[in-house]
Amino acid sequence: xxxxxxxxxxxxxxxxxxxxxxxxxxxxxxxxxxxxxxxxxxxxxxxxxxxxxxxxxxxxxxxxxxxxxxxxxxxxxxxxxxxxxxxxxxxxxxxxxxxxxxxxxxxxxxxxxxxxxxxxxxxxxxxxxxxxxxxxxxxxxxxxxxxxxxxxxxxxxxxxxxxxxxxxxxxxxxxxxxxxxxxxxxxxxxxxxxxxxxxxxxxxxxxxxxxxxxxxxxxxxxxxxxxxxxxxxxxxxxxxxxxxxxxxxxxxxxxxxxxxxxxxxxxxxxxxxxxxxxxxxxxxxxxxxxxxxxxxxxxxxxxxxxxxxxxxxxxxxxxxxxxxxxxxxxxxxxxxxxxxxxxxxxx
Amino acid sequence: xxxxxxxxxxxxxxxxxxxxxxxxxxxxxxxxxxxxxxxxxxxxxxxxxxxxxxxxxxxxxxxxxxxxxxxxxxxxxxxxxxxxxxxxxxxxxxxxxxxxxxxxxxxxxxxxxxxxxxxxxxxxxxxxxxxxxxxxxxxxxxxxxxxxxxxxxxxxxxxxxxxxxxxxxxxxxxxxxxxxxxxxxxxxxxxxxxxxxxxxxxxxxxxxxxxxxxxxxxxxxxxxxxxxxxxxxxxxxxxxxxxxxxxxxxxxxxxxxxxxxxxxxxxxxxxxxxxxxxxxxxxxxxxxxxxxxxxxxxx
Numbered sequence: 100x101x102x103x104x105x106x107x108x109x110x111x112x113x114x115x116x117x118x119x120x121x122x123x124x125x126x127x128x129x130x131x132x133x134x135x136x137x138x139x140x141x142x143x144x145x146x147x148x149x150x151x152x153x154x155x156x157x158x159x160x161x162x163x164x165x166x167x168x169x170x171x172x173x174x175x176x177x178x179x180x181x182x183x184x185x186x187x188x189x190x191x192x193x194x195x196x197x198x199x200x201x202x203x204x205x206x207x208x209x210x211x212x213x214x215x216x217x218x219x220x221x222x223x224x225x226x227x228x229x230x231x232x233x234x235x236x237x238x239x240x241x242x243x244x245x246x247x248x249x250x251x252x253x254x255x256x257x258x259x260x261x262x263x264x265x266x267x268x269x270x271x272x273x274x275x276x277x278x279x280x281x282x283x284x285x286x287x288x289x290x291x292x293x294x295x296x297x298x299x300x301x302x303x304x305x306x307x308x309x310x311x312x313x314x315x316x317x318x319x320x321x322x323x324x325x326x327x328x329x330x331x332x333x334x335x336x337x338x339x340x341x342x343x344x345x346x347x348x349x350x351x352x353x354x355x356x357x358x359x360x361x362x363x364x365x366x367x368x369x370x371x372x373x374x375x376x377x378x379x380x381x382x383x384x385x386x387x388x389x390x391x392x393x394x395x396x397x398x399x400x401x402x403x404x405x406x407x408x409x410x411x412x413x414x415x416x417x418x419x420x421x422x423x424x425x426x427x428x429x430x431x432x433x434x435x436x437x438x439x440x441x442x443x444x445x446x
Numbered sequence: 447x448x449x450x451x452x453x454x455x456x457x458x459x460x461x462x463x464x465x466x467x468x469x470x471x472x473x474x475x476x477x478x479x480x481x482x483x484x485x486x487x488x489x490x491x492x493x494x495x496x497x498x499x500x501x502x503x504x505x506x507x508x509x510x511x512x513x514x515x516x517x518x519x520x521x522x523x524x525x526x527x528x529x530x531x532x533x534x535x536x537x538x539x540x541x542x543x544x545x546x547x548x549x550x551x552x553x554x555x556x557x558x559x560x561x562x563x564x565x566x567x568x569x570x571x572x573x574x575x576x577x578x579x580x581x582x583x584x585x586x587x588x589x590x591x592x593x594x595x596x597x598x599x600x601x602x603x604x605x606x607x608x609x610x611x612x613x614x615x616x617x618x619x620x621x622x623x624x625x626x627x628x629x630x631x632x633x634x635x636x637x638x639x640x641x642x643x644x645x646x647x648x649x650x651x652x653x654x655x656x657x658x659x660x661x662x663x664x665x666x667x668x669x670x671x672x673x674x675x676x677x678x679x680x681x682x683x684x685x686x687x688x689x690x691x692x693x694x695x696x697x698x699x700x701x702x703x704x705x706x707x708x709x710x711x712x713x714x715x716x717x718x719x720x721x722x723x724x725x726x727x728x729x730x731x732x733x734x735x736x737x738x739x740x741x742x743x744x745x
Contacts, residue, residue, distance in 0.1 A: 168568065
C-alpha cells in the first residue's frame, strides 16, 4: 500500500527537510506536544530537540518578529498557527515587515520562511476558528501564498522551502485534508506547478482550491455519470500572483467557469480570477461565472446552519447544471454532502 | 575615554543640522525623524559594541546608522532616493540599514523591530556565538503588546539582547508621562530582566558604563538587559523644525551638553563640515534607480 495522508506527508516533509537543513526550526504553540498541529509535528521534538522545536507563549505578533530575526540570520523558521484566524494577530509583522523586508532594504536583507496556518471547519468551530484568509494575504506584493490540495504537492512545497527556500511563504492548510489518503508519489519541483489540471473536460472549467478540489472532483464524477456533462477541473495552489495561462486556455475551450474556493466571494479568489480574465480576453466567457465558497456571513456555530453556510459538491453540481442547461436527477443526492458529516471534532 | 563617542555625536548633530537646513530644497524626499539632542545615546552605546554585534532601530535612526559606521555618502544617497543608498533608494530615512555594519533594519512602524531583535539574538544562541543584539526604541514603544511579548520571550530563553530605551519624554507632541501608568524599568524587572537607568543623557561616561555592564552580562551568558536612557529631542517629531518641547525641557540634565562643548573646537568642526559637504556632493551626483528596477526584489 503506497499511500499516505496529507498530514503524514506534511510531517514527513518537515522531518526530511529538517534533516537536510540543520539550520531550520519549527515555532508555534503546541508544536512539541499534543495536538502537535493535528499530528503534523508529531515526533519531531523527539528527533530535533528543544533547540529546534520551540513552543511559544501566545504571542503571534512577537513570534512572527522572532521568525524574521531568525531568517535574517540564515535560519529557516517554520511558523505554525493552528488556526488561520490567528494570522490576524501576526499581521503587522507578516505584512508590514516580512512581506516587505527584502524590497525595502534593496535586497540586502531577506526573510525566507514558511508559515503554516490551518483552516478549521465544522463541529461548531464558529466565526473565529474557521476563516480561510488566502485572499487578504495574497493582496500584498512580497508574500507568496500557497494552498496545497494534495499530499504529494504539500511534501514537495515544504521540503523545497525548508531546504532551499529563499522567500516568505504562507501556506494555508485545510483541516479536512489532513486525514484524506493519497497515492504516494514523488513529484519534482517542476511538476508541482501552481495550477494543475486534474480532470480534462470540454463543457465547463472548474477552478478549485484546497479542500474544494475534492468537492469539485466528486461533483465532476457525478455530473459525468448522471448528466453527461464533461467538467475540466483544475487545482489552483498558488493563490498570490496567479498564473493565468492554463486557466485562460481552459476557459477558452469551455466558455464556462465555476470557481470553488474555501472563503467568501467578496474581494476573493473568484474576483481575482475574473479580473485577470477580463484583463486578458473577456470574450472567452460565454455565460455568467459562478463563485462558490462561503455564504457572506460569519460562520455560524450551529450545525444546522453550517450546511447552509458552506458550498460543496452539491452546489457545484447545481451550478454546472444551471450553466450548461443540462438535466440531472433531482434531488441531488446526500452522498455528495457526505464528506461534510465525517468530521466530529473536538478541534 | 568618552571623547570618541562625543566626537561621533557632534558629527551626527552636524549631519542632522545639515539635513534640516537642506530639507526645504526638496533634495531629501522622505519624512525625516531627526536625532538632534539624542545623538550621544547611539554614539556611546555603539562604541561599546563589537563589529560583529547587531543593532536594530526605529524610524529615528540617523544617529544609529552613523554610529555603527554607516557610510555618510550612502546615508545622503538613501535620503535622496538614489540607487547608491544603503537601501538602493527603497528605504529612505525611515528604514535605514547597513548589513555590513550589523545594522539589521529599522522600521516606520513603532516597536516592530523589537521582536526581530529577539529573533536575531535567538539565532546567535543557536549558532553558539557570543554576539550581542541591541534593540533601540523610544519610550512610546513600551506601551505596545509586542514589547511585553518580547520581554517575556527573551527572559524565558535567556537571550543576549540589550534593549536601549531612549526616553526623550515625548510621543509626537504628547508628554510621555501622561501616557504611561507604569515605570519602564519596574516593568522589565517583572520578567527578571536586568535594568539600568541613565538619568542624564548628556553624561557620556554614564552611558558607556551602563552599556559595558550590559554587554558583559550578555556575553557571559547571563541574559538580557534593559537600559533606560533619558535624553532630549530638540526637533519636532518629524520634519526639520524645532520641537514644542524646547519650551518644556525634559529630564534633569546636570552635565552641560558635551557635544556643544566639543563644538568649540573650530578645526574639528571645519573637518566635519568638509566631510559632510563632500559626501553630500557625491550623493547629489549619484544616479536614481532606473525605472526598470521598480519590480526588483519584490519576491
